[in-house]
Amino acid sequence: MSGQTPTTAAGSGRKTDFGADEVRPEVGNPPQTSDAAPDVDLHGEVTVDQIALAAELAGEGGRAASAEIAEYALWLGDDALILSQQLGYWIARAPELEEDVALANIALDLLGHARSLLHYAGSYDGRSEDDLAYWRDERDFRCAWLFQQPNGDFAHTIARQLAASAYWFELYGALRASTDPTLAAIADKALKEVDYHRDHAVQWTLRLAGGTDESRRRMIRAIGDMWPYVDELFRDEPLTDGLADEGVAVRPSSLRAGFDEVIAEVFAEAELDVPDPNAKGAFVSAGGGRHGRHFSALGHLLAEMQVLARQHPGATW
């Protein structure tokens, strides 16, 4: 992969690694507006090169004010991007047609969040959302492990969806008060959508847990399989500590109580036990996604997601 030269915006594929245990590289390039080829259909003589979509999606059109803010946006954007990609698998494979549509709709909303966040992350050093999605390798991604967990059966996907959307609901609710206007705008928009996603996951959790013996057995197994990865979502990092002090980011640990309250209520209704990390055979995942250490499934997922862009750089349709 490294031998290929991307043809889109400058700086494509450039690696930055802001892992806490590594030295932060200097970000050399000044900010620049996206001069990539427009990714839209050109109608006749009308040119739209001044209004490439990517340049608009951050909402306010601003550049991230610091490398730290850009990195934070990257973390959140990677979470949304990877779960969106995972959900796409279900199209034409879900238990019923309506569920194909539901999971595709959720994936589309998540892709919207990812685009806004990654665009904003890239605004700091002149990389486009496509540069960040398609031209970074596995260790340059910053998504948490929950989002990397395989789709499994439908119950696994729902358990992952429940944890993810309950977390995002707390996160975006708090991030609306960010002192960074772009992050606040993205959060305000996303909140209403993840609220609906959370409701979808709750309905399915209740339905599977209260359905047949088989559906209940699978729901319990799925929750047991996904819950070791919940803890990582709420771990504070030096980056979030620093940005939270400035009022930009939300301290992940501050979201845990709200998350636990919602999950306790749902599980009580579904007559499910909240997994006990101290129970025999239970564990809490080490995670490491925020530092570029990933679950084994991520590389395969990225290979599928990135192959077209890398085999045919700049391709559009």
Place this chain on the structure above:
Amino acid sequence: MVTTALDSRLAVAREVAASVCDPEVPVLTIADLGVLRDVRVDADDPTRAVVTITPTYSGCPAMDAIRDDLVLALTDAGFEHVEVRTVLSPAWTTDWMTDAAKQKLREFGIAPPTGRAAARGPIRVALGVKCPRCGSLDTREVSRFGSTSCKALFECRSCLEPFDWFKVH
């Protein structure tokens, strides 16, 4: 005189931008939907128009088409430079939809949003959704998600027809 000319160009730009239709719900204009937020004409260069729009949902793929249609329509109306800006804030809500728009939706066969998003708190009351074909309130939700991000799929138990409902958001 200059001001008058500018005002007239602004009126043209507003009218043209407001007449662009949503590609997924073609009976509604982007003004009806509340997607169109602002139209301006540059005071120093009246051939330059700046239009601001906001997406209904974050991932709405219709934004590309809406932007292209705005550029085409305003170019046809004589604007040489057309800039379309997308803003996320304030977040779009169905509360911005006009009553006339709701009537147009109903006539098109889509049940309009019922109730106001702003009034929704922790306690959700599901208001009855009326069948746009026969008017019956004896309807049921088939799927919370539909053919586009902004709709859910319903079925009428009276006339047995399926229909889309524009979700309160």
